Amino acid sequence: MPRKKCIEIVLDVETTGLDYTKEKMVEFAAIRLENGKMKDRFETLINPEQHIRKSSIAVHGITEDDVKDAPTEAQVMPMILDFIGDYPIVAHNAIFDYSFINEASIRQTGKPITNARIDSQMMFKEIYPELESCGLESLMNKFNVKFSTRHRAMADTEGLAKAYPELKKLYEKKYAWQIQQLDNIDYLFERYLRIQQAVQIMQSEMQDLKSIFRLYFEKGGENIHSPNGETLIYQSKQSYAYDFVEIKDVLEEIGALHKAVKLNNNFVDRLIASGSISKENKEKLAAARQMLSETRNIHVIKSDRKTEHVNN
Numbered sequence: 001m002p003r004k005k006c007i008e009i010v011l012d013v014e015t016t017g018l019d020y021t022k023e024k025m026v027e028f029a030a031i032r033l034e035n036g037k038m039k040d041r042f043e044t045l046i047n048p049e050q051h052i053r054k055s056s057i058a059v060h061g062i063t064e065d066d067v068k069d070a071p072t073e074a075q076v077m078p079m080i081l082d083f084i085g086d087y088p089i090v091a092h093n094a095i096f097d098y099s100f101i102n103e104a105s106i107r108q109t110g111k112p113i114t115n116a117r118i119d120s121q122m123m124f125k126e127i128y129p130e131l132e133s134c135g136l137e138s139l140m141n142k143f144n145v146k147f148s149t150r151h152r153a154m155a156d157t158e159g160l161a162k163a164y165p166e167l168k169k170l171y172e173k174k175y176a177w178q179i180q181q182l183d184n185i186d187y188l189f190e191r192y193l194r195i196q197q198a199v200q201i202m203q204s205e206m207q208d209l210k211s212i213f214r215l216y217f218e219k220g221g222e223n224i225h226s227p228n229g230e231t232l233i234y235q236s237k238q239s240y241a242y243d244f245v246e247i248k249d250v251l252e253e254i255g256a257l258h259k260a261v262k263l264n265n266n267f268v269d270r271l272i273a274s275g276s277i278s279k280e281n282k283e284k285l286a287a288a289r290q291m292l293s294e295t296r297n298i299h300v301i302k303s304d305r306k307t308e309h310v311n312n
Contacts, residue, residue: 008033008118009083010090010164012156013097014060017053019289020099024048024073026062028101029153030083033090036165042083043154045070060151077108086115090164092136092156094119095294119294120164123171139163193300 011030017023029043045062047070057063080101091097094117105113125134128142136156140147143163149155181188217234224232244261251257271277272285 006033006035007087008090008164009085009087009115010157010161011084011097011101012091012153012160013100014062014151014153015056015100016048016050017056018292019287020096020103020292021289022287023053023056023100024050025100025104026052026056026067027060027153028076028080029157030080031157031161032083032087033161033165036168038158038161040083041154041157042079043157044076044079046076047072049073062152073104074108077104081105081109081113084113084115088116088118090118090120090160092119092124092139092160093121093293095292099292120160120167122294123167127167127170127174136160139167143167196300 009030010033011028013025013029014027015023015025025046026048027043027045030041031038032040045067047067049072052062052064052067084101089098089101098113098115098117102113105111120139121134121136124131124139124142128134131138131142136159137147137150139145140159140163143166145159145162147155147159213232214234221234223234226232247260248257251260268285272282277285
């Protein structure tokens with residue numbers, strides 16, 4: 001039998017900013033994959049008919065002069081929608097690109113897009129959970145994809161289109177193996193709990209050893225060198241707690257507030273969803289939203305009702 005044709009649309013967008021409800025696309029690029037092979041491609045600059053944030057220009061380098069003669073969203077969306085059709089969309093952190101295209105479709109046609117969404121970033125995390133970075137550059141490096149340009153739509157799309165077929169093969173193999181394990185789920189949960197207990201014991205053992213090392217150094221011991229080149233050293237660092245109310249004005253005056261304070265995004269999300277603040281304040285908070293991302297968690301509810309994260 002002839003092999004069934006698998007068509008997927010790998011794409012990337014560059015935008016005026018990060019909030020898809022307020023910002024717009026300034027560049028769109030897509031490559032049609034047929035059974036993992038690159039076929040047709042489409043790319044275009046887009047005149048967003050609005051200001052491009054400096055923070056976004058710093059990333060992609062596209063200025064308002066660059067797009068002043070480009071087609072508008074209204075002119076280009078029919079071509080974008082025709083190219084992507086109803087095929088699955090593949091993108092790195094797909095919810096970002098998907099949200100911008102979907103919002104543009106609603107504005108121009110009154111209808112959302114219904115394409116399946118494939119997130120190569122999620123797949124990359126699943127295959128290589130030990131890597132510190134799961135960004136597109138890390139993906140391309142992992143699969144030996146050479147690139148000279150980054151953060152332009154077609155360059156990023158082509159890089160992903162080259163890496164994605166190999167990533168997909170590994171992901172599908174792992175997924176098939178995972179599916180085979182579902183009949184063993186009760187046993188696997190028990191096995192997880194045993195591993196968890198072993199890890200906790202190992203962490204306790206390591207802490208005990210660190211206590212001995214600390215005592216060694218505090219009694220005047222010198223640095224310890226292993227045959228493999230590792231060196232055990234001792235460092236002591238003092239730190240303070242600060243009254244935020246007392247220092248806020250100073251931090252603002254010297255322009256360091258954004259560096260000194262980390263925003264609790266989950267707390268702000270809960271405020272917006274709660275009934276504890278006014279509608280006006282909710283709208284102000286929501287208007288400040290930037291990058292959209294997605295996390296999926298599972299939890300272990302311990303016998304004492306304490307919840308523990310298993311993975312992200």
